[in-house]
Amino acid sequence: MKSFQGVGVSAGIAIGPVQVLHTANEAVIRRVVEDPQAEVERFRAAQTTAIQQLGVIRDSTAAKLGEGKAELFDTHRLMLRDPEYVSSIEDLIMSSSVNAEFAVNSTMEQFAAMFEAMDNSYMQARASDIRDVSQRVIDILGNRDGNDSTVQGSGHIVAAEDLAPSETVQLDRSAVLGFVTEQGSSNSHTAILARTMGLPVVIGVHKGFESSDTGEMMVVDGSTGTVIIDPDDATLQQYREKQSGFEEHVRLLQKLKGQxxxxxxxxxxxxxxxxxxxxxxxxxxxxxxxxxxxxxxxxxxxxxxxxxxxxxxxxxxxxxxxxxxxxxxxxxxxxxxxxxxxxxxxxxxxxxxxxxxxxxxxxxxxxxxxxxxxxxxxxxxxxxxxxxxxxxxxxxxxxxxxxxxxxxxxxxxxxxxxxxxxxxxxxxxxxxxxxxxxxxxxxxxxxxxxxxxxxxxxxxxxxxxxxxxxxxxxxxxxxxxxxxxxxxxxxxxxxxxxxxxxxxxxxxxxxxxxxxxxxxxxxxxxxxxxxxxxxxxxxx
CATH class of the missing domain: 3.20.20.60 (Phosphoenolpyruvate-binding domains)
Incomplete structure (x- = not known):
């Protein structure tokens, strides 16, 4: 049995086999291009595709979680159209004759660092949003998918280095019991979406999940931030009882509506x-x-x-x-x-x-x-x-x-x-x-x-x-x-x-x-x- 401590950002208890997801993001290499204008056009085409993809995700989110949560992806589309963001990418391509992937990645790091340097925790969390939309463009430019795997079967807990908002909202609620990440913020849109979906979530578990962990039994306590891999029988029984108690308490709280x-x-x-x-x-x-x-x-x-x-x-x-x-x-x-x-x-x-x-x-x-x-x-x-x-x-x-x-x-x-x-x-x-x-x-x-x-x-x-x-x-x-x-x-x-x-x-x-x-x-x-x-x- 191994126990880890993170930050609980969405209450509840999840118990089930873990599936470890590894992002397939490759290192972005700087290349010199002979035709910078053609590279700008390549970026614009990828930008258009990304905006279209986010439109599909937005409509899917509206259907599953309501218009309120879907507005996030309207914001993501606006980020991709932001004049300062776009001009930073295109100016770098034209002035330095670099490939579009490198220009997008450099701008992403610049904007993310700006958000992370702010004192306000809400604005710090926006760094993950700029990384999400930028990585989508980079993946399109490289003809890649963002993850090397998806959730297989049902009744799994997802473990990942981090999950972007667009990845979170596409999780199948009927297949996923909860998730745990090594990074993240309680103010991130990922955490907000997880709470809306009713998933127990723990972030900031500096464990470094390995593919070999897939299939192991995991307990995620979204209230205390505790994560346990391969719990013994006594611990498993303890958390099953806690899970039942939490669910009963949620049912009782619903009866207070209108009181x-x-x-x-x-x-x-x-x-x-x-x-x-x-x-x-x-x-x-x-x-x-x-x-x-x-x-x-x-x-x-x-x-x-x-x-x-x-x-x-x-x-x-x-x-x-x-x-x-x-x-x-x-x-x-x-x-x-x-x-x-x-x-x-x-x-x-x-x-x-x-x-x-x-x-x-x-x-x-x-x-x-x-x-x-x-x-x-x-x-x-x-x-x-x-x-x-x-x-x-x-x-x-x-x-x-x-x-x-x-x-x-x-x-x-x-x-x-x-x-x-x-x-x-x-x-x-x-x-x-x-x-x-x-x-x-x-x-x-x-x-x-x-x-x-x-x-x-x-x-x-x-x-x-x-x-x-x-x-x-x-x-x-x-x-x-x-x-x-x-x-x-x-x-x-x-x-x-x-x-x-x-x-x-x-x-x-x-x-x-x-x-x-x-x-x-x-x-x-x-x-x-x-x-x-x-x-x-x-x-x-």
Missing amino acids: ATRTSTGQTVRLYANIGRPSDVTAVLANDGEGIGLFRSEFLYLESADFPTEEYQFEAYREVAQKMGDRLVVIRTLDIGADKQADYFGLEHEDNPALGYRAIRICLTQPEIFKVQLRALLRASAYGNIAVMFPMITSVSEVREAKGILSQVKSELRAAHVRFNEDIAVGIMIETPASVIMADELAAEVDFFSIGTNDLTQYTLACDRQNPNLGRFADPHSPAVLRMIDMTVKAAHDHGIWCGICGELGADVALTDTFLDMGIDELSVSPKSILPLREAIRKR
Whole structure:
């Protein structure tokens, strides 16, 4: 019996024979070509074929997993058309007279390194997407398939160095029990797709699977990140019992759909969801979310090559509002900067970006950008129950200035006879010690508070949350952080407004009783955390 530890990214237990897949990617050789223009045309032909292939995968994904997950492959096709990406390849071919494979590979490494160097884990995970689409083009140029084998038979666990999103979505759900990879990221599209498919997954197992492992019995625990090859009888029985327990728990959670989020003593808490794009609404509804407490609108910017237009944003906000019906949708205004960077903003390098030019500071300094978003947001408010929320607030003057710009936009829309909700609720993020200290005065200016515990922990404890060396110091359970939350809730209630939590701490069931004692009104969490949290609250 051999046991390995990785990172569990999709819960569940898989037990079955393993099939090891080895990628067939060959080393890309640099060759000098006599006709660079002909090589550019060869690249363009491969690019067209790759886009067509991704179109087929996109349609297949839509049929199996829904339109929301299929949007990933629309993004992949856009990557292959990205002017900067294409020009980098073609310029290298023309300037250095190199073969198309080498030019694509060089550009892939350049772009992947750029993503991997970013502080934001979501953007770091996009490196795998650029590698996926680029490798597809390289394989087409070399008349190769990406893998040297496919899953044979049924009831297998797949082990691989890594799996690209396009490979993951093409796995036969009826044949594959789960998978384990040596590389990968919990924020990668591969992990996201696996969770949607309901497959137990463990990544980061630095084992180096051999072909000889194929056929061996394997256990994959997607909750703990444990992987066991050739388990003994006692271990196998232990995990079979754990598997049965997990499946029974999932069935019981489904019975909580439609049930009130209420304690045995009658205390009610609203359970909302955090999302980053319109396609995420499907998961919110599937998990019985009572609303959306945080729509991270910055992802509309991060996934665009230029400033997203008013119309583009309007369509996104309207789509979410309409899908959610009467349920509240809280849209956080642009929170770019710090660990979320978009090149077209032209932001200068900062030694300490977490304390720098970000979020509401950008919006108030560049109101022309802010107004575009507010117009889109207000227009969408005519189609559902939308609220607006300003991030990174530290003073009353910032709130008043932001509300003043919102009033200007309302006046412009009225003059143009454009419909919007005149009484749209306005809230702020409480994520700095300054906003906690000023909560009494801030509460008089807005309709609600939402506590961003990720940044509040960082700023309260003076610990950079991106720094892996500070794990034991950046304790979100710190009495200082909890006292900050309690002070905020009391200030909100003293002024008759509601207060929620939209940081990761909201899903921590170890603190659910603490938050209930504080009188928290709302918890906004990832969609998959809604039913387990409802279970914990109803047991109170």
